[in-house]
Amino acid sequence: MNKQLDMTGLMQDFFAAFPVDVNAFQDVSKNSVVLGEKLTSVALNAAEKSAEISNTWTKQTLAKLNDLSKNPVDHVDYSKSLTDFASAQAEVAAENIAAYAEVAKKVQMDTVEVMMAAGKELSEEASAAFKTAAKPKPASKPAK
Secondary structure, three states, X not given: OOOOOOHHHHXXXXXXXXXXXXXXXXXXXXXXXXXXXHHHHHHHHHHHHHHHHHHHHHHHHHHHHHHHHOOOOOHHHHHHHHHHHHHHHXXXXXXXXXXXXXXXXXXXXXXXXXXXXXXXXXXXXXXXXXXXXXXXXOOOOOOO
């Protein structure tokens, strides 16, 4: 006669032989969420600054276009107006591109800072986990 295997007991014995610390998975999940929040904050701040730069640039351009739209009668005056507009646009473009570069540089520095902090924290947690894992465990009772 075949004896039916006790699968519940077999699985319990299997998992008892290979203990898993569920808290470690919860800590990893929590740390991942915190890292995501910090990186999202960096990205959203950069997007906000970029939007402000774009808004200012658009307002400046529209103001200059308004000045340009006042058509002078003399073609020499009209040519001068176009030249002034182009010159002003080149200057504003250079300023705004420099502002975008500053935003990008800040994003890069903030991202490196967040990643360095996360790496340090991960290293500390891994070290603590290895120390905990290296401790001798008491012998478990054999299954009946």
